[in-house]
Amino acid sequence: MDKKLITGLVLAGGRGSRMGNVDKGLQPFRGSTMAQHVIDRLVPQVGSVMVNANRNLEAWLELAAPVWADETAGFAGPLAGLEAGLRHCVTPWLLAVPCDSPFLPQDLAVRLAAAVEDADADLAFAVTQEPGMRPQAHPVFCLVKASRLPVLSQYLAEGGRRMDGWYKGLKAVEVLFDDADAFRNINTLEELHVLDDTLPPTLAKVTSCLDGYDPDALPVRDAQRIIRDFVQPVRSIEKVALRAALGRVLAVDVISPIDVPAHDNSAMDGFALRGDDLLVDTPVTLRVIGTAFAGNPSGLVPQSGECVRIMTGGVMPLGCDSVVPQEFVKQDGDSISLGAGVIRPGDNRRFAGEDLKAGSEALKAGRIVRPADLGLLASLGMPEVAVQRRLRVAFFSTGDELRSVGEPLIEGCVYDSNRYTIYGMLQRLGCDFIDMGVVRDDPQALEDALRSACENADAIITSGGVSVGAADYTKQVMGKLGDVTFWKIGMRPGRPLAFGRIKSNGRSAFLFGLPGNPVAVMVSFYFFAREALLRMMGADAPLPLLRARSSVAIRKKPGRTEYQRGILSQGADGQPEVRITGSQGSGILRSMSEANCMVVLHDEQGNVVTGDMVDVLIFEGLM
Numbered sequence: 172m173d174k175k176l177i178t179g180l181v182l183a184g185g186r187g188s189r190m191g192n193v194d195k196g197l198q199p200f201r202g203s204t205m206a207q208h209v210i211d212r213l214v215p216q217v218g219s220v221m222v223n224a225n226r227n228l229e230a231w232l233e234l235a236a237p238v239w240a241d242e243t244a245g246f247a248g249p250l251a252g253l254e255a256g257l258r259h260c261v262t263p264w265l266l267a268v269p270c271d272s273p274f275l276p277q278d279l280a281v282r283l284a285a286a287v288e289d290a291d292a293d294l295a296f297a298v299t300q301e302p303g304m305r306p307q308a309h310p311v312f313c314l315v316k317a318s319r320l321p322v323l324s325q326y327l328a329e330g331g332r333r334m335d336g337w338y339k340g341l342k343a344v345e346v347l348f349d350d351a352d353a354f355r356n357i358n359t360l361e362e363l364h365v366l367d368d369t370l371p372p373t374l375a376k377v378t379s380c381l382d383g384y385d386p387d388a389l390p391v392r393d394a395q396r397i398i399r400d401f402v403q404p405v406r407s408i409e410k411v412a413l414r415a416a417l418g419r420v421l422a423v424d425v426i427s428p429i430d431v432p433a434h435d436n437s438a439m440d441g442f443a444l445r446g447d448d449l450l451v452d453t454p455v456t457l458r459v460i461g462t463a464f465a466g467n468p469s470g471l472v473p474q475s476g477e478c479v480r481i482m483t484g485g486v487m488p489l490g491c492d493s494v495v496p497q498e499f500v501k502q503d504g505d506s507i508s509l510g511a512g513v514i515r516p517g518d519n520r521r522f523a524g525e526d527l528k529a530g531s532e533a534l535k536a537g538r539i540v541r542p543a544d545l546g547l548l549a550s551l552g553m554p555e556v557a558v559q560r561r562l563r564v565a566f567f568s569t570g571d572e573l574r575s576v577g578e579p580l581i582e583g584c585v586y587d588s589n590r591y592t593i594y595g596m597l598q599r600l601g602c603d604f605i606d607m608g609v610v611r612d613d614p615q616a617l618e619d620a621l622r623s624a625c626e627n628a629d630a631i632i633t634s635g636g637v638s639v640g641a642a643d644y645t646k647q648v649m650g651k652l653g654d655v656t657f658w659k660i661g662m663r664p665g666r667p668l669a670f671g672r673i674k675s676n677g678r679s680a681f682l683f684g685l686p687g688n689p690v691a692v693m694v695s696f697y698f699f700a701r702e703a704l705l706r707m708m709g710a711d712a713p714l715p716l717l718r719a720r721s722s723v724a725i726r727k728k729p730g731r732t733e734y735q736r737g738i739l740s741q742g743a744d745g746q747p748e749v750r751i752t753g754s755q756g757s758g759i760l761r762s763m764s765e766a767n768c769m770v771v772l773h774d775e776q777g778n779v780v781t782g783d784m785v786d787v788l789i790f791e792g793l794m
């Protein structure tokens with residue numbers, strides 16, 4: 172069938188009641204509107220497209236398609252829309268599709284048309300079948316002979332409303348499509364958001380990708396994956412002087428503008444010569460015709476039997492490919508002699524570009540600049556480097572029992588240590604920070620603090636108040652301000668965690684509500700917040716776990732991840748060996764301070780026997 176014989180009709184006249192009574196098709200989706208996506212899919216398949224809509228007609232007209240309202244009053248459903256479409260259809264066939272199915276098949280018209288032609292039918296509609304399920308009809312996706320309008324009008328006049336009810340007396344055929352997802356229709360705003368890959372992901376979207384997601388029993392790796400999928404890099408670049416780039420995250424790939432080194436040069440102080448002059452078993456004598464200093468090309472071109480005195484780094488004279496170190500020759504006036512086989516042709520010569528070739532990638536974006544990188548960048552002659560702007564992280568502690576250092580400690584109170592461990596860990600990551608002090612267990616004070624943090628920072632870290640205590644208002648307030656979830660993670664310590672993104676006055680920030688216990692807060696930071704913050708900074712720096720032999724037995728329950736404070740040292744055989752520090756209670760900071768590593772006992776792992784290999788995270792050098 173020639174596609175010019177078909178008019179496409181987008182059915183957009185519904186109430187959108189499950190979407191909060193909005194005009195569904197006009198809802199933003201992937202950079203335009205949902206209906207626009209449907210129209211874009213339809214246009215290549217048909218001669219022309221029109222729309223059936225009952226509200227916001229001006230907005231619909233902007234879609235550059237004719238718009239027709241129902242003629243049957245009172246939002247009578249898609250059949251009323253089909254009737255309006257058929258009334259204005261000037262082609263022999265009409266292809267109807269709903270406005271909320273932006274993924275409709277690209278071969279919908281061709282396949283339905285082939286079916287009506289084969290069967291000499293009045294109507295064809297789509298059917299899908301999932302494995303092991305009964306076929307599912309999609310009667311709103313139908314190709315209808317325009318001349319059958321009177322049958323439909325009569326059905327409507329008699330009060331009929333069923334999409335698959337009106338064509339009982341007509342010849343209708345089903346067409347089976349393989350891809351059920353192509354007929355997916357979007358009913359709620361949440362669903363629309365979840366499917367819109369141009370919008371920042373929602374937690375619902377991210378968690379829907381996990382099998383058996385249970386916020387109350389979440390494995391560590393699932394929590395890490397959700398966090399990884401949810402946080403997004405802050406895209407903001409600045410140029411800094413080379414030295415200031417130390418510890419910062421490179422924002423772009425660095426391509427070498429030059430060959431390093433720029434010339435073939437000598438690796439030794441000695442004599443540059445032509446490899447052809449070297450004889451396999453006979454000593455040679457060469458005449459020295461001049462000297463090449465580093466930084467001062469000699470311009471000399473030795474002939475056969477000649478050589479040039481050269482310093483380390485000096486540019487190789489033309490025709491020379493080898494250098495004999497001065498210790499290996501006998502010099503006599505202006506000639507040198509060297510024994511057979513002292514060097515081979517090509518020895519002690521450094522090639523132009525052997526370190527880096529012009530145009531090659533010297534460093535990748537996302538790298539955290541280390542001292543060697545500073546040197547490398549300097550070797551390329553770069554005075555400035557493009558880096559990600561520093562991440563701004565606001566943090567505060569929650570709890571009426573907390574006193575800040577410098578204040579007197581009243582009965583029942585403790586000094587706030589979490590703000591100091593958090594400060595230390597953020598500082599090591601290279602973040603800018605805003606220390607917001609201690610916030611009382613008071614809903615208004617918490618809301619004010621979270622809003623202020625959100626408006627001034629990229630990320631917020633709080634500690635305390637995420638478990639189940641009666642004064643833990645933190646969760647309630649966090650939930651109110653945004654897309655935040657509360658987890659019980661299968662780990663020890665650090666079981667409760669709040670995570671998400673909150674909004675205030677048009678600004679948003681990622682939120683990590685870490686548990687209050689002083690060791691739990693550090694473990695949660697290292698194993699969840701750290702990677703997320705690095706990701707926001709555009710950096711890629713996975714936690715470096717090493718293997719070490721356990722010099723002790725460790726009790727461990729399978730089914731949760733345990734982080735034990737450990738001391739790593741060199742065993743009697745020179746291999747790394749780890750033992751556990753004293754008490755592992757999640758309030759005991761002293762053993763954390765004594766430790767130089769964490770022993771990571773994974774989910775599935777059970778008791779550790781002396782001599783078993785275990786994973787270890789070393790604190791020193793940890794970003």
Ligand SMILES: Nc1nc2c(c(=O)[nH]1)N[C@H]1C(S)=C(S)[C@@H](COP(=O)(O)OP(=O)(O)OC[C@H]3O[C@@H](n4cnc5c(N)ncnc54)[C@H](O)[C@@H]3O)O[C@H]1N2
Nearest residue numbers: 568570586587588589590635636637638666686687688691
């Ligand atoms: N019935 C239950 N109780 C608790 C559970 C549970 O599942 N059921 N989980 C326990 C676990 S695990 C942890 S961890 C804590 C986490 O509690 P919160 O995040 O609500 O923290 P708080 O109750 O505010 O404080 C816990 C503890 O830590 C001390 N703390 C808090 N902030 C600081 C700070 N900045 N500096 C020093 N010490 C701090 C606080 O005084 C408490 O002793 O909940 C368990 N309970």
Ligand code: MOO
Nearest residue numbers: 664665666691757
């Ligand atoms: O996180 Mo809690 O520290 O497991 O006691």
Ligand SMILES: [Mg+2]
Nearest residue numbers: 636638640643
């Ligand atoms: Mg609590």
